[in-house]
Every structure is written in C-alpha cells, then in structure tokens.
Amino acid sequence: MQAIGLQYFSHLIGQKQYEQAAELCRKILGKNKELWEEHICCFAQLQQIGVCIYRVYVCALCYRILV
Secondary structure, eight states: OHHHHHHHHHHHHHTTOHHHHHHHHHHHHTTOHHHHHHHHHHHHHTTOHHHHHHHHHHHHHHHHHHO
16 A cells, blocks of 8 residues: 555656645655655755645644544
C-alpha cells in the first residue's frame, strides 16, 4: 500500500501539485523517519518547503481537533 502512495506522491510532484502531495505526507509516510527526511528534502529542493510545512501542520492540527 505504501509503495502505491509513494508512486502517487511522485506523480503529484511531477504535476507540480505540491499542496496535494504535502497533504498526503502523513498518510503515506506514517512514522517512517527516513521517508519523512527524504520527502522533506524533495520539497526543499523544489523550493516548496513552506507549502509542505504549512500543509502537514494544518492537517495534523485538524486531525487533533477532530479526534
């Protein structure tokens, strides 16, 4: 399942759909620190680190509010 998520993530990045890719990070990467590091670096290389941080933070905050 994770492999499919990673392929979809790569597709979104290729299509420059950075916000959607960032929103999926928690679901796709889970608690895997190495994958998080790799994908955060991907956003940084694309100069989209702000999008990533904002989306991941907002999604985490919404999750906490809803639970």
